Each structure stands twice: as C-alpha cells, then as structure tokens.
Amino acid sequence: MFKALLNALKNLFSAPATLNYPFVSSPKHQGARGLILFDEPKCVWCLKCEEVCPPGAIRFTQDRESYAYTYHYNPYLCIYCAECVRACPDKAQALSQCSELSRPTSDPFMNDAWFALEKEAEDSKEAVKELKKAKKTEETPQP
Ligand code: SF4
Numbered sequence: 001m002f003k004a005l006l007n008a009l010k011n012l013f014s015a016p017a018t019l020n021y022p023f024v025s026s027p028k029h030q031g032a033r034g035l036i037l038f039d040e041p042k043c044v045w046c047l048k049c050e051e052v053c054p055p056g057a058i059r060f061t062q063d064r065e066s067y068a069y070t071y072h073y074n075p076y077l078c079i080y081c082a083e084c085v086r087a088c089p090d091k092a093q094a095l096s097q098c099s100e101l102s103r104p105t106s107d108p109f110m111n112d113a114w115f116a117l118e119k120e121a122e123d124s125k126e127a128v129k130e131l132k133k134a135k136k137t138e139e140t141p142q143p
C-alpha cells in the first residue's frame, strides 16, 4: 500500500511516458529501417535499385522523346529491406533510408494506379530501346 502510494506520487511529478505524436517523433533504435528517400540530382540512372527491389516498390518510367527517366516509389509496397540503398553506387548515394515508417503521399500512382505504372515502366523502356535501335539502323551507312 505504501509502495503504491510512493509510486503514485513519483509518477505525479515525473514526465509522461507517452509522446505527443506526430508533433514529437518517437525515438528510433539504432539501425531502424524506414522509408526510402531519393535524391534526384545525385542519381546516375543505373536502375540497379529497380532491379533489386523484391516487391517492385521502385519503378522508372522513361520519356519516349527525351529518354529521361522518372523515379517512382511506392511506400505501401516497400518492405524496408534497404536492398536498393545497398545497390545504389557508392559514388551516387542517391538513396537513403529515413527513420520514419509512415509518410502521407499525394503520388497519383499509388494503389490501383500503380499496376498501370508498372506496365508503363516496362513499355516505355522497351519503346525507347526500339527507338534507339531504329535510329542506329537509320544512321548506319548502307553498303
Ligand atoms: S527498401 Fe527494399 S522494398 Fe523498399 S524500395 Fe528499397 S529495395 Fe524496395
């Protein structure tokens, strides 16, 4: 009884055990894995991250005219394995893992639209490959 009273008094004057999330972030343990952050200016567009991602949470689409790639990341598919971070070339270091496990997203490709994006990622890269091949054939002098 006396011990309980002592504990009650102690708790009355100590800091609360709960945090005012999301205004105060919870402390993360060392090595905590979170969402993937992409630093576009550092990217060398090697597409290794797309290749190694187990659930296909990273997809690149390619513009058929400029051949430029666009990075897409689906945080709902990501399993936080960090394979993409490890695959990203040392010189680039365009990917990193933040400690946050959730983040609101306004990406229009989330949910069902992601399946259409996956197809577009394949189709656009294939189309660019064909365009480049055709251009090379045109440029090759005929015997
Ligand atoms: S952490 Fe894993 S699942 Fe998430 S994007 Fe990178 S490779 Fe894919």
Ligand code: SF4
Pocket: 042, 043, 044, 045, 046, 047, 048, 049, 050, 084, 087, 088, 089, 092, 093, 094, 095
């Ligand atoms: S692995 Fe790194 S450098 Fe290569 S495409 Fe992905 S983010 Fe860019």
